[in-house]
Amino acid sequence: MHAGEPHVVVVGAGFGGLYAALALKRAAVRVTVIDRRNHHLFLPLLYQVATAGLNPGDIAAPIRHVLRRQRNASVVMAEVTGVDPQRRVVQVEGSRSIGYDYLVLAAGSVTSYFGHDEWSAVSTPMLTLDDALEVRRRVLLSYERAEWEPDEERRRRLLTFVVVGGGPTGVELAGAVAEMARHALARDFRRIDPLSTRVILLEAGDRILSAMPPHLSDKAMGSLAALGVTVCTRAAAEKVDEEGVVAGGRRIPAATVLWAAGVSASPLARSLGAPLHRGRVLVQPGLNLAEHPEIYVIGDMAAVRRGEGLVPWLCPAAKQQGRHAASNIARAVAGRPPRPFRYRDHGTLATIGRSAAVADFGRVTLSGFAAWAAWLTIHIFFLIGFRNRFLVLFQWAWAYLTYERGARLVTGETRARRGADGAP
């Protein structure tokens, strides 16, 4: 590693950023990865942490650890507050700045409340490990309070869980909450019947999983119904407050509202001065900017054209873009022009409970157990590190055989939300 080598700064160590850094392993560059967290998160399994099926350590790996053998990479845990494309520096909290020769912006998404930021105080999003632990805490505490609550109406409200958003996150979360109630918690409570739990999934559009073919939406509806989830379509959340949700003109009293409805690109996207499409940076076919070809924007922050439409904002797409940006940077260092990015669609999957899923592989679609088995195989295969793979497999096998959930712990203090709930 020579100080004279071009310096590549990667902002964000999600699927895009981490795979960009890894793909630069043999390039003649110095790489600095900046993330405000110390871990890379395997986002597709986050809902399993939220519903106590997995431990946080099973789906996350320290970034430094992943990159420990890559001698040309170093890691900085800090928050990036802005980018100055003219001076070629990123600004970091504490008024520091880090210069770059090439920049890979992969800061991902933030939760979006569609202009209703006040809803963040009364619902829980699902984007980070801390979010997932907060969901777990809230769901389990609701049961504990319900067990102890003499008033029928209040108990009913405590046992009503509303999931807003019928995309893959919302579908998986609703299925997992319903299953946790039906199986894992069923024997643990004396006074309340966990089967009286109501899980309501609200979707603003005509059908859930709208990115998939309609017959898979129907299959998913059927699987959710079998788990006892009530699905309401054409039911946009009009109001979220301490009493619950108003959707489709109807009030649903609920102590727990889980927000899986929307994300928007990191605000860093706006700091570039580049053209945007719905808050995402419109990039060139090579994933970089026309005005600043040394800046690459990938993953959830980027709007990448693909035929008439755009590349979807999925983990595999971010990963492919990370590798592609790295390859184009290596080409640029060697004085060669960038190559256009081509998205390889390997299909999309969503799982519903312990043995059902829907899978869309383009010409082939799967549902039921076959889709679930495909989902399990693919996800374990892609988990980073052997150790996690083995542990996750074991915990799943165990949970599958026994209906138990090993990680059912309430830790930490509940974030200051929903004051109306009172103690504890």
Added chain:
Amino acid sequence: MHAGEPHVVVVGAGFGGLYAALALKRAAVRVTVIDRRNHHLFLPLLYQVATAGLNPGDIAAPIRHVLRRQRNASVVMAEVTGVDPQRRVVQVEGSRSIGYDYLVLAAGSVTSYFGHDEWSAVSTPMLTLDDALEVRRRVLLSYERAEWEPDEERRRRLLTFVVVGGGPTGVELAGAVAEMARHALARDFRRIDPLSTRVILLEAGDRILSAMPPHLSDKAMGSLAALGVTVCTRAAAEKVDEEGVVAGGRRIPAATVLWAAGVSASPLARSLGAPLHRGRVLVQPGLNLAEHPEIYVIGDMAAVRRGEGLVPWLCPAAKQQGRHAASNIARAVAGRPPRPFRYRDHGTLATIGRSAAVADFGRVTLSGFAAWAAWLTIHIFFLIGFRNRFLVLFQWAWAYLTYERGARLVTGETRARRGADGAP
């Protein structure tokens, strides 16, 4: 379960309370276990969570889950605020009260700062799962900040970890922090050398592990020295502040101070109006009170006479007392007098790093690898539930072979402490 059966209320689901409840399984009583947390904690392994060797879920089990098949037991997650022995009720948060026929008080300890409560704001105790996660967060964040800190003196302060208290908790914690620095983190950082970490163990008395024979204290000193821990005896903490610690008149600049120096009995002990010994309730040989024979006090809350001295406040003692109190309650229900408690001393153990320990089995003492193997066997054997046993064994085997620590994640927000450290 009949409402007419005597009602036994157990306050606290640590080793004392949980084993009392379990031992009442076949008694003709109703049992209610009240705890402010939803989980039983395997306290002897807490330091492994603090130093990222284990996940929280590996050393804790939901109380309801442990008691799920015991039909005469129910669980309430709530904080007990007082006891009224005259009316035979316990007061619970939210102005509720729960009546009892028999009471088992097993609320354990709280961290004690020996009258310096202001030190709680600048040091981290080690008594709960949240404490352990806070220790992990603080230690790992200190490394992250040091990697990024240009000033030599500040970097040195960030990499100095002071453990106050040379009992088993302090010794195990100091050894584990030193080992984490030496092995697990060694390859992960680029700019700092984790070997430059200083771990300082402060003990007010003449020697560490003072409850063990002197030659084992010497062995433990040797094992700690081999791991690079500096042990200072006759060094009571005189001051703890944002800059570090003053001990033996010397100031030690340190960003992280871990408090393993002292605990005192739960304040509930004082609410009984019974005679106390250093804040602990002096009980009859049958573990109950002379004035209120229906009240049993066990574990860390109790002072139980044994010859000239007292029964030590250790997990195995609490467990034995829990079972004994249950047996005496069953006898009382049957109209029979209580039997006196006899402590069976199975020895004490402390582990130092990954292959050394000291063990005191009375006539037999062990040190080094033999003691460590004994410690491992005993602790895995006593962990609640097969699943945890298997997972913990696997994680240890893995960590032993690879020097890795799987749970090295920073989650949650750091408690509002040590403002001087600044962001993040």
